[in-house]
Amino acid sequence: MDAFTSFFDSQSSSRNRWTYESLKNFRQISPVVQNHLKLVYLTLCCALVGAAAGAYLHLIWNIGGLLTTLATVGCTIWLLSTPPYEEKKRVSILMAAATFQGATVGPLIDLAINMNPSILISAFGGTALAFGCFSAAAMLAKRREYLYLGGLLSSGVSILLWLRFASAIFGGSASLFEFELYFGLMIFVGYMVVDTQEMIERAHLGDLDYVKHALTLFTDFIAVFVRILIIMLKNADKNEKKKKRRD
16 A cells, blocks of 8 residues: 555655646657557557447347357467467457457446446546556656556455455455455556556567557456446446435
8 A cells, every 4th residue: 555655645746847848758768669659559449449349249139248258368368379470460369359358348338328328438438537647647757667566466466366266255245345346446547557667668678569568458448447337337326226215
């Protein structure tokens, strides 16, 4: 928690030093890395479009479930095992993985549409805003400044996995689920910062695999989006129950 506190404190203390000129200052990022970032974020946008297509396919044919989850995992492993020089093939695999991922999230999106479509728009907008802000913070910060958070975040993911394992054996509770939800949101928001800085650092060292980097950011985006959407759905359900009690 101290690491997260230091992160937000450093952002608030440096906010007063940010000017329009400083926001345009990407001199610490070389032109080669800047071009790499453009490819990464363009590929990420295409992957999000593919995920939206997958969710739409679920709404039409109800295909989201265990099979699409396994297909997402399979495509991800296939992509990571494909050599970087097979660029077109790897991009196609990424689009397939994104489509299957969208179909997997489809049941949750279907629930949001049936409850209140504005929740879905707000969740996506909130995720995009958080992603943009934390990615910009990682780019404008000093190189390697937040990479130390990686170990802390990995420990957080381990805690989530052990909690999920314990819930499966001993049974879960509403409070435990809510803790997992908010704690997981905090973890993956942190990963947005760490993965962005790690991607930039790897690019400086010659790793220009934009497909793999786009996959990493796509995973972060979906993880945050799903948690924000669930939180908003839970809050909307609580408000609806309160209104019924009043009536």
